[in-house]
Amino acid sequence: MRSEETADHQIETTESDHSLSKVPYNERKMGWLSITNITFGIATAIFYFQIGSVMALQFGAINALISAAYAIVVAGVMGTVIVYLSARSGMNVNLMSRGGGFGYIGASLTSLIYASNFIMYCALEGMILVFAVHEFFPVIPVWLLIVVFGTLVIPLNWFGIKQLDKLQKWSLPIFFIFLFAAITVSFMTPSQYDAPFWTYMPEGMQIGGTALLLCIGMQHGIVGLTALIASDYARFLKPEHIKGGSFAIGFIPQIFCYGVMGGLGIWFGVRLNEPNPGVYIVHLLGIGGALFTMLTQVRINVTNIYSSSLSLSNFFENVVKFTPGRRFWVVVAGVIAMILMLGGITDHLDAALTFQGVFLMSWAAILVTDFVVVKRMMKIGPGHYEERQEYLYKWNPVGVWSLIISSLLGTIAALGYMGTFLQSTAAFFAALLAAVLTIVIASMTKGRYYLKTEVKDVDERDILVKTK
Numbered sequence: 329m330r331s332e333e334t335a336d337h338q339i340e341t342t343e344s345d346h347s348l349s350k351v352p353y354n355e356r357k358m359g360w361l362s363i364t365n366i367t368f369g370i371a372t373a374i375f376y377f378q379i380g381s382v383m384a385l386q387f388g389a390i391n392a393l394i395s396a397a398y399a400i401v402v403a404g405v406m407g408t409v410i411v412y413l414s415a416r417s418g419m420n421v422n423l424m425s426r427g428g429g430f431g432y433i434g435a436s437l438t439s440l441i442y443a444s445n446f447i448m449y450c451a452l453e454g455m456i457l458v459f460a461v462h463e464f465f466p467v468i469p470v471w472l473l474i475v476v477f478g479t480l481v482i483p484l485n486w487f488g489i490k491q492l493d494k495l496q497k498w499s500l501p502i503f504f505i506f507l508f509a510a511i512t513v514s515f516m517t518p519s520q521y522d523a524p525f526w527t528y529m530p531e532g533m534q535i536g537g538t539a540l541l542l543c544i545g546m547q548h549g550i551v552g553l554t555a556l557i558a559s560d561y562a563r564f565l566k567p568e569h570i571k572g573g574s575f576a577i578g579f580i581p582q583i584f585c586y587g588v589m590g591g592l593g594i595w596f597g598v599r600l601n602e603p604n605p606g607v608y609i610v611h612l613l614g615i616g617g618a619l620f621t622m623l624t625q626v627r628i629n630v631t632n633i634y635s636s637s638l639s640l641s642n643f644f645e646n647v648v649k650f651t652p653g654r655r656f657w658v659v660v661a662g663v664i665a666m667i668l669m670l671g672g673i674t675d676h677l678d679a680a681l682t683f684q685g686v687f688l689m690s691w692a693a694i695l696v697t698d699f700v701v702v703k704r705m706m707k708i709g710p711g712h713y714e715e716r717q718e719y720l721y722k723w724n725p726v727g728v729w730s731l732i733i734s735s736l737l738g739t740i741a742a743l744g745y746m747g748t749f750l751q752s753t754a755a756f757f758a759a760l761l762a763a764v765l766t767i768v769i770a771s772m773t774k775g776r777y778y779l780k781t782e783v784k785d786v787d788e789r790d791i792l793v794k795t796k
């Protein structure tokens with residue numbers, strides 16, 4: 329087994345993390361339901377209520393619903409392809425990017441930005457939890473709650489994927505009990521809006537046009553992330569579950585995030601005339617609302633820390649050969665998130681998150697285009713994903729230039745320097761641009777930078793496309 333050949337890889341094998349190498353076939357034992365269950369840890373975050381409620385109250389419920397449908401399709405299609413690639417290769421997007429168009433240093437940069445994204449989200453989600461609890465127990469100082477809840481996610485990540493699976497499995501039924509309670513109480517609470525909720529439209533807004541574009545612009549901050557994230561778990565999928573499982577893992581959680589949670593967010597928001605779920609859930613369920621928030625936020629933050637630890641492991645192995653093991657990075661990610669919360673930085677992350685929304689969607693688009701168009705249709709580059717440094721160039725211009733150009737232009741557009749239309753659709757256009765650039769640069773370089781030397785020990789099962 330290749331992953332046992334070096335000392336680093338032995339550490340991983342004993343921890344079952346495989347943060348630095350692909351998951352060997354004899355450890356791809358998880359069924360599609362278990363993996364979908366883990367990704368529901370992300371999908372059940374009240375963050376998605378908030379997106380739905382804010383969109384509906386600012387731009388109208390029908391625009392929010394159309395935008396949710398758009399997010400389901402875009403994240404679902406990209407997510408399904410990425411899950412398929414992860415399950416076939418045994419790699420997450422960090423590893424896959426090395427041989428999937430970026431080179432090993434190129435892939436380190438994507439890993440670093442990806443890790444920073446999860447750490448920021450961990451801090452943002454952590455603050456939602458801290459404020460919900462502080463609301464009920466104002467005597468407990470905020471800094472203490474930050475330290476307690478910031479520390480809690482570290483041991484919950486200690487034993488990797490199996491622990492995550494158990495945690496998400498046991499907490500999901502409790503989540504649904506709270507959710508049904510909130511819906512029931514909401515029905516019993518007089519609505520602030522008398523007509524059917526989907527007819528809600530604030531003054532000066534209309535169906536479609538700028539209002540719809542602004543909703544789509546809000547969704548773009550997160551669509552790329554939800555398409556990419558399942559790859560951390562799908563690499564453990566049993567090979568016999570790949571066919572139907574790729575769709576289940578790649579698509580169903582998107583329906584839940586944007587459709588169910590987002591849809592309920594629209595409904596709650598309009599009914600209660602309140603955009604902040606931290607306020608309305610507590611209003612509906614009292615202390616139960618604080619417990620519900622605690623549950624959803626712990627569920628999402630264990631996945632945030634898990635994904636950041638994998639990405640940090642990748643970055644530091646690739647760039648400085650520092651391989652202390654994934655648990656070390658769990659602690660680092662947890663501590664940085666706490667520092668962000670304690671420093672009050674979470675109120676100033678807007679520009680960083682705008683850039684990351686564009687960046688992540690472009691990255692997902694490059695991985696999908698590299699596989700579907702470059703490898704499958706144009707037969708350029710190797711037919712398998714290589715992750716070992718000795719076979720790779722540091723940089724592959726295909727992914728690296730496509731990502732740099734599209735992310736830069738996309739961010740400039742998203743910040744409003746190219747007009748309103750491009751501001752709201754920036755991530756989409758960056759992703760389209762990234763896809764086109766991937767094809768153009770791959771055909772210009774004729775796949776030269778995918779592999780430094782020929783790989784002679786490729787397992788037949790790892791070949792995704794016959795390129796020769």
Ligand SMILES: O=c1cc[nH]c(=O)[nH]1
Nearest residue numbers: 370375449450453628
């Ligand atoms: O992956 C995600 C998505 C939304 N919010 C998070 O905290 N993490």
